[in-house]
Amino acid sequence: MTLIASKLKENIYAMLPIMGIVFILHFTLVPLSGGQILRFLLGSVFVILGLSLFLVGVDLAITPLGALTGEQITKPNRLWIVILAGIILGFVISIAEPGLIVFANQVHTVTSGLISSNMILITVSIGLALLVSLGFTRIIYNIPLFKILIVLYIIIGILALFSSPVFLAIAFDASGATTGVLAVPFLLALSVGISRLKRDVKASEKDSFGLVAIASAGAVMGLLILGFFAQDLVFTDPPIPIFSDTGLILAPFLHVIPSSFLDTIVAFSPLLGIFILLQIFGFKLKHRPLFKMIKGFIYALLGLFIFLVGVNAGFMEVGDLIGETLAVQERSIYLLIAAFFLGLFTIIAEPAVSVLTHQIEDITSGYVKRRLVLIPLSIGVGCAILLSALRVLIPELQLWHILLPGYTISLTMMFFVPKLFVGIAFDAGGVATGPLTATFTLAFVQGAARAYSSANLVLDGFGMIALVALAPIITLQILGLVYKRRTRKAGV
Amino acid sequence: MDNVSILTDYQLLVVIVNFGLGSKVLKIAKQEGIGGGTIVIGKGTHRQPILEFLELAETRKEIVMMIAPLRLVNPTCDALEEKMKLHKPNHGIAFVIPVAKFMGMGKYDRSYKLNEGGDVMTEYQAIFTVVDKGKGQEVVDVATQAGAKGATLINARGSGIHETSKLFNMEVEPEKEMVLILAKHDIVQDIISAITHELDLEKPGNGILFVQEVHQTKGIR
Helix, strand or coil: CCHHHHHHHHHHHHHHHHHHHHHHHHHCCCCCCHHHHHHHHHHHHHHHHHHHHHHHHHHHHHHHHHHHHHHHHHCCCCHHHHHHHHHHHHHHHHHCCHHHHHHHHHHHHHCCCCCCHHHHHHHHHHHHHHHHHHHHHHHHHCCCHHHHHHHHHHHHHHHHHCCCHHHHHHHHHHHHHHCCCCHHHHHHHHHHHHHCCCCCHHHHHHHCCCHHHHHHHHHHHHHHHHHHCCCCCCCCCCCCCCCCCCCCCCHHHHHHHHHHHHHHHHHHHHHHHHHHHHHHHHHCCCHHHHHHHHHHHHHHHHHHHHHHHHHHHHHHHHHHHHHHHHHCCCCCHHHHHHHHHHHHHHHHHCHHHHHHHHHHHHHCCCCCCHHHHHHHHHHHHHHHHHHHHHHHHCCCCCHHHHHHHHHHHHHHHCCCCCHHHHHHHHHHHHHCCCHHHHHHHHHHHHHHHHHCCCCCHHHHHCCHHHHHHHHHHHHHHHHHHHHHHHCCCCCC | CHHHHCCCCEEEEEEEEECCCHHHHHHHHHHCCCCCEEEEEEEECCCCHHHHHCCCCCEEEEEEEEEEEHHHHHHHHHHHHHHCCCCCCCCCEEEEEECCEEEECCEECCCCCCCCCCCCCCCEEEEEEEEECCCHHHHHHHHHHCCCCCCEEEEEEEECCCCCEEECCEEECCEEEEEEEEEEHHHHHHHHHHHHHHCCCCCCCCCEEEEEEECCCCCCC
């Protein structure tokens, strides 16, 4: 089976459960109009095609580029080069992330312009840049990941004490928004590239993970610090996109083409820039690998574009409608069940998740299997969406009521879990919050919040991504514990 | 060179299949009585001009290497051909390579029939050592002290008879490292003894080692 065929098969399997649950809801509680169903189907086809092309492109271009860059910056054996490279790479990747740009605009509107979108973009990018460079240094000096994470999260905890509940939600959401489709594969490959040079294979394997986790912490810290300087904020309800059922099938797709295309180009520009610069000054790739990488870039670019068109035109509307209809049902249990299964299934089709799970398989030579990682990851995200739906129903349940015990458990577990899984778990937290979650599932939760009268739109709109980033950390560490118990040598 | 093919009572059975099927191959082989195997991830391609131009011809493969006693080689091959449908195109390939020496699995095999044929066959031999992940560097260090000039480390996973575990009904094989050392035949025995001794390969579960004849080398001085 060729590369593209295997990716297509993988993504068809990944999409079937989501399509299944939407159809089940269609025939039971949430009847959709003919136009909506057709748009959803067309959107799914776009997502499958786009995702497959994108992942082929990631394999051919983005992962090799990250690994080559990682090697390139460590080889001169100068600390300042590594630190500087970390800052530059972290900054340019983050500032061009489409997810973050959308997010920053949202915050801009919600705070009535008191916190401008540029301010958010720059603070988050600076936070991320500094911590990416810390992450690089950690790999080189063999500082254990769990020590760094403990320190970072204690700092975050202290900062969080002084922050308003809304801002806390915004800050944690930002971390999910920065680690998007392109940043994740690139960051993962970067750390593989750097740690590959190590003589100690065990350390090299462990250090291949964790950079995404450290980077996301940077985004949270950046925003919490920004929160200090913007204490007395007035929050207004965000404008909720109103989806009118036009009955047209193709028009919504044509409508999102320009914005999706722009997002794709902006997201790719820093990576292309890094590629061109380093090709001229560093890699000097020969004809064949150079063209392979260029073709990979074309695949990834096209794929991401098709994927975004499919999600924006076919999925958001359906997610919103499902949330809205279920929230007004007499028995709220329907909303909770649907929330769990939507979370459970959407995560499988998330592009960055596929990249991470393949990376895990490659680095551990198949010891940690892809499907085994997907099970706890899905369950985790399912629980996260369930909790988000609960927050809509129970306004007293505040975000920190979940985040504080959640992170305490996660951090405590680090001491018992095999260190490889600590890295995988914390990375998965950043990885889980990709474009599909940020559109389809978020639209579902916001739809529910709008329909449910007692819900606070500002508070409930934010915070879901924070929960999605938290839950997999716990479930994947549990997987690590199970692995530890089951793979001991028996009776030698 | 007819007698070259039967050097020991063991042969190396190599199966190359699409990614994800390696564990299944190993499971089938174990049902046929083979003690264990090592799986390496690779990339493969076959001739398809259009796909090659599009850079889509490459696929991920798993290479399964198993040391099999002579009597088990044919039945295992047959079982694999049948269950993995190897006779159909694109379902994978399998081949068998002779092994000159083999130790591990608790049996110290002293019966090298190297000189029985009357001529020293090759100047160089390839020593493969499979150990738990993290111990590969130790193998390299020990071998270097014993006279080896270099070594290649390959990441792998695999399991012997002592290591089988399941998670959600999926086989889990622990991570391994495979060390390939090319050495002149006169120092091969020293290197083997050193590795066997230092890593305690005679004890079951500590790793295996096998040696193969190398018919040509380039680039070794």
